[in-house]
Amino acid sequence: MYKKKLAADIRCPLEYGLEVFGGKWKSRIICVLAAQEPLRYSQLRREMSNITDAVLAATLKELLGSGMIQRRSYDEIPPRVEYSLTDKGHSVVPILQSICRWAGMFYKENQTEYPLTQCEKCDYR
Structure with missing residues (x-):
């Protein structure tokens, strides 16, 4: 498992966020x-599209670990695990939407190489 060489050096709330x-x-x-919560791992992987299993x-x-999401496993065969946001996770959504709206004003819309498909879900416009 990866171990950081330096300890976290968080000096203000923005850095923590x-x-x-x-x-x-x-x-x-x-x-x-x-x-769209809750989602199973495979559904989440499909929605993310461009992420490897290891990174996901x-x-x-x-x-x-930071308390943003929760993992719920069901005692079934085959095993089923679902991920959803906690209250802490839900509280950050308006902040992310604000950042998305701000970035949408300055992002080059005519860029066809990387369309804003993911952001269409958060109504940044």
């Missing part, structure tokens, strides 16, 4: 779960 929900995948996972699993563990 970016640590908890920042980065490429964490905010996307939160937005997908906000739009690691990111889910980080979000679980």
Whole structure:
């Protein structure tokens, strides 16, 4: 397992927030779960489209550890596991939507290489 060489050096609430929900995948996972929760791992993987299993699993563990999502497993055969947002996770959705609206004003809309398909779900316009 990967071990950080340096201890976390969080000196302000903004740094904490970016640590908890920042980065490429964490905010996307939160937005997908906000739009349609609960989701099973395979459904979440399908919605994320461009993420590897290793990165998805690691990111889910980080979000679980920070209390943003919850994992519920059912005692069934075959086993079933679902992920959903916690109250803490739901509380960050309006913040992400505000960031998305702000970024939507400045993102180059004529870029066809990377369309804003993921953001269409959060109504940034």
